[in-house]
Amino acid sequence: MTLTDLTxxxxxxLLREGKTTSLELTEACLARIDxxxxxxxxxxxxxxxxxxxxxxxxxKRIADxxxxxxxxxxxxxxxxxxxxxxxxxxxxxxxxxxxxxxxxNFVAPYTATAVQRLLDAGVVILGKTNCDxxxxxxxxxxxxxxxxxxxxxxxxxxxxxxGGSAAAVAARMAFxxxxxxxGGSVRQPASFCGIVGLKTSYGRxxxxxxxxxxxxxxxxxxxxxxxxxxxxxxxAIAGHDPRDATSMPTPVPDVSLDSKDLEGVRVGxxxxxxxxxxxxxxxxxxxxxxxxxEALGAQAVEISLPHTEYALPAYYLxxxxxxxxxxxxxxxxxxxxxxxxxxxxxxxxxxxxxASLLWDVYLDxxxxxxxxxxxxxxxxxxxxxxxxxxxxxxxxAQKVRTLIKRDFEEAFKxxxxxxxxxxxxxxxxxxxxTDDPLAMYLEDVFTLPPxxxxxxxxxxxxxxxxxxxxxxxQLLGPAxxxxxxxxxxxxxxxATEWHKQTPNL
Amino acid sequence: xxxxxxxxxxxxALARLRLTAEEKARYREQLSAILDYxxxxxxxxxxxxxxxxxxxxxxxxxxxxxxxxxxSLPPEELLANAPAAEAQMFxxxxxxx
Numbered sequence: 001m002t003l004t005d006l007t008x009x010x011x012x013x014l015l016r017e018g019k020t021t022s023l024e025l026t027e028a029c030l031a032r033i034d035x036x037x038x039x040x041x042x043x044x045x046x047x048x049x050x051x052x053x054x055x056x057x058x059x060k061r062i063a064d065x066x067x068x069x070x071x072x073x074x075x076x077x078x079x080x081x082x083x084x085x086x087x088x089x090x091x092x093x094x095x096x097x098x099x100x101x102x103x104x105n106f107v108a109p110y111t112a113t114a115v116q117r118l119l120d121a122g123v124v125i126l127g128k129t130n131c132d133x134x135x136x137x138x139x140x141x142x143x144x145x146x147x148x149x150x151x152x153x154x155x156x157x158x159x160x161x162x163g164g165s166a167a168a169v170a171a172r173m174a175f176x177x178x179x180x181x182x183g184g185s186v187r188q189p190a191s192f193c194g195i196v197g198l199k200t201s202y203g204r205x206x207x208x209x210x211x212x213x214x215x216x217x218x219x220x221x222x223x224x225x226x227x228x229x230x231x232x233x234x235x236a237i238a239g240h241d242p243r244d245a246t247s248m249p250t251p252v253p254d255v256s257l258d259s260k261d262l263e264g265v266r267v268g269x270x271x272x273x274x275x276x277x278x279x280x281x282x283x284x285x286x287x288x289x290x291x292x293x294e295a296l297g298a299q300a301v302e303i304s305l306p307h308t309e310y311a312l313p314a315y316y317l318x319x320x321x322x323x324x325x326x327x328x329x330x331x332x333x334x335x336x337x338x339x340x341x342x343x344x345x346x347x348x349x350x351x352x353x354x355a356s357l358l359w360d361v362y363l364d365x366x367x368x369x370x371x372x373x374x375x376x377x378x379x380x381x382x383x384x385x386x387x388x389x390x391x392x393x394x395x396x397a398q399k400v401r402t403l404i405k406r407d408f409e410e411a412f413k414x415x416x417x418x419x420x421x422x423x424x425x426x427x428x429x430x431x432x433x434t435d436d437p438l439a440m441y442l443e444d445v446f447t448l449p450p451x452x453x454x455x456x457x458x459x460x461x462x463x464x465x466x467x468x469x470x471x472x473x474q475l476l477g478p479a480x481x482x483x484x485x486x487x488x489x490x491x492x493x494x495a496t497e498w499h500k501q502t503p504n505l
Numbered sequence: 506x507x508x509x510x511x512x513x514x515x516x517x518a519l520a521r522l523r524l525t526a527e528e529k530a531r532y533r534e535q536l537s538a539i540l541d542y543x544x545x546x547x548x549x550x551x552x553x554x555x556x557x558x559x560x561x562x563x564x565x566x567x568x569x570x571x572x573x574x575x576x577s578l579p580p581e582e583l584l585a586n587a588p589a590a591e592a593q594m595f596x597x598x599x600x601x602x
Contacts, residue, residue, distance in 0.1 A: 105586075106586055107585065107586060109578055109582045109583055109585065109586070110578060202562050202563065203562075203563050216560065216561050216562070242570060245568040246561070246563060248563065307549075309545075310545065310546060310548075310549060312542075313542060313543045313545050313546050314546060316539070316543070317543060317546075324520060328521075331521070332588060333587070333588070333595050333597055334586065334587055334595060335586035335587065336586070336588070337588060338588035338589070340598070357598040357599050357600070358597050358598050358599070358600050359521075360598075361597070361598055362521040363521055363522065363523035364523055366520075366521050366522050366523070367522050367523030367524060368523075370522070372528075375522055375524075375528070375532070376532060376535060376536070378520045378522065379513075379516050379517065379520055379522070379532055379536060380536060380539060380540075382516050382519050382520040383512075383516050383536070383540075386516065386519060392547070393540075393543060393546075395558060396546050396547065396549075396551060397543075397546060398558030398559055398560060399549075399551035399556045399557070399558050399559075400546055400549060400551065401558070401559040402556050402557060402558065402559045403549065403551075403556065405559055405562060437535055437539065438538060438539060438542060441539075452559075453562065454562030454563070479562065
């Protein structure tokens with residue numbers, strides 16, 4: 001038995017039965033990282049010392065629990081389980097870069113709430129995973145530290161922005177991971193890497209300690225090998241946190257995954273998501289998955305989300321506008337390296353153009369340390385918010401966001417979940433889209449509308465294309481409807497074998 | 506609509522980004538193409554008062570915390586990431602010469 005081949009649930013069961021230890025699981029993951037990550041490059045930082053200490057503490061917790069195992073004495077199911085964390089989430093005392101050279105030496109002085117909740121549950125953190133810089137991208141190619149490779153085909157991207165987390169889970173270097181999803185960054189890499197990814201509803205998981213990209217859109221969610229595993233991580237991180245005023249006091253449901261049939265479940269199939277430009281094999285796999293849901297008793301009905309085509313332009317104004325404000329804090333003063341090219345030689349007013357030396361530090365630090373895509377989005381957002389253009393761009397995008405939100409509210413009056421593709425294609429080749437930002441943005445066409453509406457969505461493996469690249473089924477639920485999408489996803493998973501396929505490594 | 510070089514320079518200055526000549530030319534071209542695509546949004550008539558802009562998807566509510574003094578992070582830990590610090594302050598180059 002190879003320990004790293006176990007699902008999270010299987011590993012947790014062995015821990016409880018005393019058939020393995022957290023230290024063994026941790027060593028197995030670290031050894032796999034050592035052997036595979038020089039090629040895949042999913043991790044930016046590994047934390048073996050922290051992991052060993054956490055594993056020993058977890059093993060003690062389990063040993064203390066065992067005499068009480070027959071009683072109601074609680075042991076969190078995640079106790080002793082090794083997971084990976086996307087490097088946009090702070091972990092105290094550990095380097096946290098957000099994939100950016102502007103934070104290359106930043107050591108987080110506190111821990112994100114979502115991460116702390118995992119630590120409190122007894123999770124072992126293996127390290128911090130690669131991502132597009134500040135989570136801006138759909139391929140992990142925008143990382144300041146190099147691209148992560150897709151475990152199914154090293155010449156291809158793992159998707160993004162949580163590409164490192166997705167690759168780590170798909171390559172079985174970790175039993176699960178945290179990612180973040182602003183416009184598709186959990187769902188799309190999960191789809192590209194053949195694993196499960198849950199985009200949580202906006203306000204469901206505290207954003208405290210998450211390095212902000214688009215604050216009205218950012219969400220934190222799990223990536224795992226099965227829906228059941230993702231549900232377990234979701235249960236641990238969700239819920240109100242007084243440190244994030246946008247985290248909602250809505251109770252976190254006990255996710256019941258027992259039902260194998262979908263009798264009475266109404267599945268909406270939005271016609272706007274089956275359009276020209278969708279890879280034929282992706283459409284075929286998703287259509288087959290919808291028939292699979294019907295075979296389980298669900299009723300599929302065609303629906304319309306009429307404003308779908310406007311989500312992409314609306315998102316790529318709103319998110320960059322928020323990013324341009326959020327990233328103003330990276331100025332070479334409070335954290336990160338400071339770039340000083342001018343060396344304070346006294347200059348005339350004309351030479352300086354009236355600007356101060358501090359102004360030069362801002363310009364040089366940001367100009368040199370931000371990567372091309374981050375600069376592009378800051379520029380786009382700054383323009384959309386600037387005098388004379390605000391109403392035409394940002395204001396109009398916010399109104400269109402209202403229309404998109406209403407599309408979903410209307411749809412969920414008659415259906416329980418919506419089923420559609422995660423992305424129009426399977427994983428593309430590294431370098432294929434880097435010269436054309438708009439082509440890269442089009443990758444997000446089916447994940448952006450739910451993000452703008454703030455609803456939840458699950459990516460579940462549902463097939464392969466002719467190159468044996470995974471295809472993902474996207475199951476969307478209403479805001480705070482995670483229990484429903486997880487239940488439907490779990491029923492589908494139990495009826496299929498797609499999630500059991502693994503890449504040859 | 507094509508952005509002018511002057512517009513690109515103006516945006517870069519607002520965003521506090523020093524760009525090379527090559528970057529300015531590239532962003533001028535790329536941002537112009539992206540903004541052309543965004544023009545699609547104007548196909549939708551949103552002038553009716555019934556379409557309010559969405560700034561947040563959450564219901565509006567006032568979030569207050571108890572008015573109690575709680576500990577903050579220690580200044581020395583927060584200053585540890587600063588490129589230059591002195592006497593519990595961030596040190597910056599001269600603002601005036």
